[in-house]
Amino acid sequence: MRILCSVIRARQSFAPYYPARAPHAPPLHMPGGAGRTMGGRRESANRSDAWRREARNSGYRTRSAFKLKQIQEKFGVIRRGDTVLDVGCHPGGWSQVAVESAGEDGVVIGVDLKGCAPVDGCTFVVGDITEEGTQQRIRDTLDGEVLRVVVSDISPSLTGQYEMDQAISIELVCAVFDFVFPLMDSGGVLVTKVFQGRGIEALISAANTRFSKVQRFSPDASRNSSSETYLICRNRKVKPSKGTGGKSVQELVDETLTEDGFVLPADEVDERQEAGRVGFRLVRSTSDEGE
Numbered sequence: 001m002r003i004l005c006s007v008i009r010a011r012q013s014f015a016p017y018y019p020a021r022a023p024h025a026p027p028l029h030m031p032g033g034a035g036r037t038m039g040g041r042r043e044s045a046n047r048s049d050a051w052r053r054e055a056r057n058s059g060y061r062t063r064s065a066f067k068l069k070q071i072q073e074k075f076g077v078i079r080r081g082d083t084v085l086d087v088g089c090h091p092g093g094w095s096q097v098a099v100e101s102a103g104e105d106g107v108v109i110g111v112d113l114k115g116c117a118p119v120d121g122c123t124f125v126v127g128d129i130t131e132e133g134t135q136q137r138i139r140d141t142l143d144g145e146v147l148r149v150v151v152s153d154i155s156p157s158l159t160g161q162y163e164m165d166q167a168i169s170i171e172l173v174c175a176v177f178d179f180v181f182p183l184m185d186s187g188g189v190l191v192t193k194v195f196q197g198r199g200i201e202a203l204i205s206a207a208n209t210r211f212s213k214v215q216r217f218s219p220d221a222s223r224n225s226s227s228e229t230y231l232i233c234r235n236r237k238v239k240p241s242k243g244t245g246g247k248s249v250q251e252l253v254d255e256t257l258t259e260d261g262f263v264l265p266a267d268e269v270d271e272r273q274e275a276g277r278v279g280f281r282l283v284r285s286t287s288d289e290g291e
Contacts, residue, residue, distance in 0.1 A: 113126070
C-alpha cells in the first residue's frame with residue numbers, strides 16, 4: 001500500500017511580542033558587523049540574540065521582520081500603494097514591514113490562527129487559511145481589490161521528524177498557492193517560506209506554472225541552524241502554463257512526488273494514527289492493495 005501525507009492545519013509562530021514603536025530604518029546587515037558564518041551553537045545563538053535585540057530596539061515585534069526587510073531590499077517585492085496579504089502573520093512583524101513598504105496608499109491584510117495586537121495600517125483576519133470560512137473573510141476584506149503581493153512566513157505544526165515536517169511544509173505552501181492565485185493581479189509577487197528537502201524541486205516546478213520567475217533566497221536574518229528558505233515568485237502569469245491540465249499546485253506536486261516514490265510505509269502511518277496525530281489526511285493509493 002502506498003500512502004501520501006498532507007497537512008490540514010498550521011502552527012502559530014511563537015516569537016515574542018514587542019510593543020510597537022515608530023520604527024526607523026534599521027540596518028539590514030548583521031548587528032555588530034558579524035557575517036553569516038559556519039560557527040558553532042554559541043555563535044549562532046549570539047547572532048540570533050543580536051537580531052532579536054535589534055528588533056526590540058527598532059520597534060519590530062519579532063526578529064523575523066528583518067527577513068522580510070532583507071527580501072524587500074534585494075527584490076523590491078512590495079511597492080508603494082500595493083495590496084498585500086501576510087499569511088501566518090502572528091505576532092505582526094512582517095505586517096509592520098509590509099505597512100512600511102506599501103505606504104499610506106497601500107492595503108495590508110494579515111491572517112493567522114492567532115490574533116495579533118493592532119498594527120496601524122493593517123487589517124487582521126483570525127482563522128485557518130486552509131478553511132473556506134477564513135478564505136471568504138479574506139475575500140470580503142479585500143472587497144474587490146486584487147492582491148499585488150502575498151508574503152507568507154507560515155509554518156506547520158512540527159512533529160519532530162524532519163522528513164515528515166518538511167513534507168507538511170510543502171503541502172501547506174501548496175494550499176496557500178492555490179488559494180491566493182485567483183485573487184492576485186497579473187504580474188504579482190508571492191514570497192513564501194518552505195523547508196529544504198525532498199519535494200522542494202516539485203514545488204518549484206509547480207510554482208513555475210503560475211509565475212514567470214521563481215528562485216530561492218535565504219536571508220541573513222535566518223538562523224544558521226534553520227533549514228528554511230524562501231521562494232521568491234515573481235510576475236504572476238495571466239493563467240497557468242499550458243500542459244497543466246487544469247491541475248492545482250497541490251495536484252502537480254502530489255503527482256511528481258508519487259512518480260518519485262515519495263511514500264510512507266503503511267506500518268509507520270498506522271503507528272502515527274494510533275498516536276492520535278490528527279494534523280494529516282492520508283491519501284491511499286489502491287494500485288498496491290494486496291501487495
